[in-house]
Amino acid sequence: MASFDPFPVLTTPRLTLRPIEPSDVERIFRIQSDPEVTRYFGRGPDGSIADSERRIAAILAGVRENTSIRWGITLKENGELVGTAGFWRWNKPHRWAEIGYELLPALWNRGIMTEALRAVLRFGFESMELHRVEAHIDPENRASARVLERLGFVREGQHRQNWYYDGRFTDTAVYGLLRDEAAAT
Template sequence: MLNTHIKTERLELKKLDDKDAAGLLEIFSDPEVMKYWNTPPWNSIEQARQFISTSADAMRNLSSLTLGIYCKETKQLQGKVMLFNYDKESRRAELGFGIKRESWGKGIVFEASSALVEYAFNQLNLRRLEAEIDPDNTASGKALERLGFEQEGLLKQRWEIGGIVSDSAIYGLLAK
């Protein structure tokens, strides 16, 4: 998983490196981007560097796959897409994604996630993918459904971030 590099029509999905720290901080310090996440917005470049380091370690030990989403034309970082909570024995993982606000509504999440879903089923031989979102995050719910995911359940009052309690909608997708 470490050297995974996926190309789509408009995007390149590849390992993040230290030069991406400022771009990641810009994306994940945005309160609108982080509105439905189970962590507060980032507030330091060190958090971005730590994320890159932790992601690289997890890729080395084959426990997750985190790829930066880059525009082929401009080479600019748009966000990240990841497979995490990887369970090799059960052949399943969780899909996650996050992109900068300026890229919302342009099909980037769908294009990047479609490529990663295909990689998960065809290269990693996964049997099942899962995703967990705040049910109020209708854009992510629609993106997951467009990818073929189905909502399988609702976990009430799952998270509390900054005094705000929220539920989790659980989605699943099986390999065809």
């Protein structure tokens, strides 16, 4: 089973996926305080730097305790942290985890998240020995659905009105990718 010490830095043609550090707080806040980013998260954007500090502390605790992992996605061309991605809700006995991700809107639709997630998934299946990766998304989040479909995820079903936020109930689309399917894409 994977140890996250030393932290597994991943590289792709355009990106370096590296550990998130307390000093990244301004960048994380810039991403997490943007309502476009959190639109489908079933929660509001970060309202203060302290919110993002707590977010980073939770990420670091997950990595330290080997219960979850989140990478900072940086552009090789300038080192800028432009997003994050990782696994959470890691169910070790049953060998699955849920994937999560978000990117600065200025960089959307350039294939960056698809590229980042390919490396994240490879790590999950090979090093964390996952058999299955799940994604739970708002069915209206078309960009996220498209990324998952391109990576070979299968839409397995839909929970009806299981999320309540801002005065309304929303559905959750459940996607799954099995290890063998990922190897085939």
